[in-house]
Amino acid sequence: MTYFIYYLHMKLQHNADGRFWLRVRALKEYLKSGSIEKVAFSYNVHPITLRRWVKRYQKGGEEDLKRKRTYTRHPKRFTPSIEKKIVLLKENKPSLTTVEAQNMLANDGVKASIRGIWGVWKRYNLVGFYRHISNPTAKVKMSTEVEDCLKKAEQALNNGEVKKAARILNALPSCRGKAILTKIPDRLLSLSRQVDKLPLIFGREPLEETVRKARALRHRAEKRRLLYTSVRAGIAELFGALWRVKPDEQLLLIHKLQNRVKRKNKGRSSTDPVMYFNLLFIKAMVFADIGKTKEAISCIRECEIICRRHSLYSNFHHKIASLYSIIGFRKKSRAWLKKGLVCSQKSNKGIFYEYLASNFTGAGQYKLAKRT
Known part of the structure; x- marks a missing residue:
């Protein structure tokens, strides 16, 4: 009975730190x-x-008293081969929906639920975004799998085993x-990891x-039909x-990429809205730079629709505001900045x-500028 009480006591302590300090107190x-025997009895252990x-x-x-849980693959998760097949479906056709993917898998004799397919795509960062944060570069909660592998990779790096760390990172769904x-040098990283690395080296x-x-990297991905x-x-x-002052080349590339992520026929697309928003943003910037205001406004309006429909990050409110500012629409720019201010986190409000x-x-409204 005593040990059953201890079992309940430990189970009720959801906080891992609470359980850790209980062990420390008992040990001291x-x-x-x-x-x-005496201490075990007094602590119901x-x-x-x-x-x-x-x-x-x-x-x-004391560090060894902490419970160290390593990642174990969920028994109901798809096998690696099926998971790879689901990922390749999205990679080969970025505008693919979960229903279409389900039908394609069914034709190959693979049973998969829509939720399961979406879960795989989400794990590999092929769809979706995080609604609860205001900045796409902010840290998000990692899965146990990623967290465990990152710790192993860090440990390998500290031990000077760069190749081992690269292998661990390359095996992750997303990084x-x-x-x-x-x-880690580019030569040791896979294509996906090198693409993940691109935003991190901007400015460095x-x-x-x-x-x-x-x-x-884009050319390599295209050769391998990894269009996403x-x-x-x-x-x-x-x-x-x-x-660069090469608008024609930029517009051609934007058009090419848009065709890959946008559905040709009417219907709901599972394309990441952040990805499509960024393409429209760059397109509007290019049009604004070459003086095509009407085309720029058209792109901005599409950005607004995406932002309203998907409740995107406050960071994108700022992007829309900056586009309006470039073409001289200061009132609209101000309106979007105020919207971003409302939905942004405290850490971003100063910006x-x-x-x-x-x-x-x-x-020219200097008094209002001073007040803000």
Whole structure:
């Protein structure tokens, strides 16, 4: 009965830190008294369990008292071969929906639910975005699989085993936005990991070099029919090449990438709205630079529709505001900055206030600029 009470006590402590400090207290009391049975009874712990804690403490100190859980594959998860097939369907056709994918898999004799297909695509960062954060570059909660592998990769890097770390990262479904990628040479990373690395190296090396890398990765992805990856690399290439005065080349590439992610027939697409938004944003920038205001406004309106429909990050409110500011629509720019200010997190509000002040200054409203 005593041990059953302990079991319930431990189960009710959902916080891992609470369980850890319970072990620490029990261990300290044992070190004072020296009696396993007495301490075990007072803490409602089995003596064998307490002995195990003592051994772990003697081996690695208090850190070893923390429960270390390693990732285990869920029994209901698709097999690696089926998972790869589901991923390739989306890679080969970025505008593919889950229903279409389900039908294609059924023709091959594979039973898969819509939720299961979406889960695979989400895991590989082929669809969707995080609604609960205001900035796409912000840290998001990692899955146990990714978290466990990243720790192993970090440990391998600390031990000087760069190739081992690269193998671990290459085996992950996605590693987008992880700074560890910058510590590993490109030659050791897979195509997907190199594309994940592109946003992290912006500003760390000459833009010309970044554009060259992005273009090379896009061509490699196209040769392998990994069109979704090619679009991601293409967007990085376009962002890096915005400073160039080559609008014709940029518009051709944008049109090419848009055709890949946009559905030709009417119907719901499962394309990541952030990806399509970025293409429209770059297109509007190019049109604005060459003085085609009508075309730029058309792109901006499409951006607005996407932003309203999908409740995108406040970061994109700022992008729309900047586009309106470029073409001289200061009132609309201000309106979108205010919208972004409302839905942004506290850490990002200062940026919006700065842009609002800049907007008021550009309009000659210096008093309002001072107030903001």
